[in-house]
Amino acid sequence: MTKPITLYTFGTPNGFKVSVFLEVLGLAYETVSVDITKNESKSDWFVKLNPNGRIPTITDPNFEGGELTISQTGAILQYLADKYDTDHKYSYPAGTAEYYKTLEYLIFQVAENGPIQGQLNHFKLYAKDKIEYGINRYETDTKRIYGVYEDILSRNSANGSKYLVGDRYTVADFALLGWANSLSRVDIDIHQWPLLGKWFDTLRKIPAVEKGFQVPPRN
Numbered sequence: 001m002t003k004p005i006t007l008y009t010f011g012t013p014n015g016f017k018v019s020v021f022l023e024v025l026g027l028a029y030e031t032v033s034v035d036i037t038k039n040e041s042k043s044d045w046f047v048k049l050n051p052n053g054r055i056p057t058i059t060d061p062n063f064e065g066g067e068l069t070i071s072q073t074g075a076i077l078q079y080l081a082d083k084y085d086t087d088h089k090y091s092y093p094a095g096t097a098e099y100y101k102t103l104e105y106l107i108f109q110v111a112e113n114g115p116i117q118g119q120l121n122h123f124k125l126y127a128k129d130k131i132e133y134g135i136n137r138y139e140t141d142t143k144r145i146y147g148v149y150e151d152i153l154s155r156n157s158a159n160g161s162k163y164l165v166g167d168r169y170t171v172a173d174f175a176l177l178g179w180a181n182s183l184s185r186v187d188i189d190i191h192q193w194p195l196l197g198k199w200f201d202t203l204r205k206i207p208a209v210e211k212g213f214q215v216p217p218r219n
Contacts, residue, residue: 002062006030008049009056009216010036012116017178019071020212021171025084029058031199033143033216073112073178077171078103090169098166105152105164105172109179113149117142117179117186124186139186146183146193149176153195163197169203177203181213 007022007029009015021180023031034040034055042053050057050071052129057071070076081091092098120138123131164172180200183190191197203209 002028005062006032006039006048006054006059007215008032008034008058010034010041011216011218012036013053013117013182014054015056015178015215016181016213018058018076018173020177020209021077021090021174022091023208023212023215024169024174024206025080025095026208027080027084031216053056055063061188072110073114074106074171077175078106083170090174091171102170102172104167106175108148109172109175113145113176113179115197116145117182120186121182139188142186143188146180146188146190146196150193150196153199157195162195162202173199173203177209183197 005022005027008019009019010033019031033219034046036055040046040057041050046057047053049059049069052071056073056076057069059069059078060079061067061068063083068079070079082094083212092102115136120135120142121158123134123138127134149164153162156163156165161167163169164176177200180190180196181204189197190200
């Protein structure tokens, strides 16, 4: 029997990536809310867990070498898939072409989609001064990136696939979902990309996915 994983998180696109995947995998976990609006992620106790002071972070007492603490959403998702999805319901065996394709799109999400859309969120929603250059630049690039995802789905649909990789949802899908879910906040409708819109609607109807988007509970 495994012990509960501890998830340190807040209600952000990055936080939802991990809570959704934990729910989909059906893993036991406990949640610690880290209120980033109060700068709690920079508190001494949290920085001891994650030197970068960002959510999410997990600690897993079931790691073979002793409790493992790991941050960065791409690393967390890949770790959870490697350790707990041993029947490959949401992953592919290491060394296969699909495994590396999943890794490619996971890195694409954490290296491009998240940072670019995050900058759009900043300039459009939070910046005190509304700088049109910043808004236009990051909105244009955010839309370009979602166009890339639409192209990926289009290529896969020729082979009868509705997923980013192969014949199943993977961490590539769940990583993107966290940010795709927040597009409406910056007045972008994901349904302007037909395949992405259908992909998004189908994923959001999965009960475990919906449950993951409620973590941590809203006060």
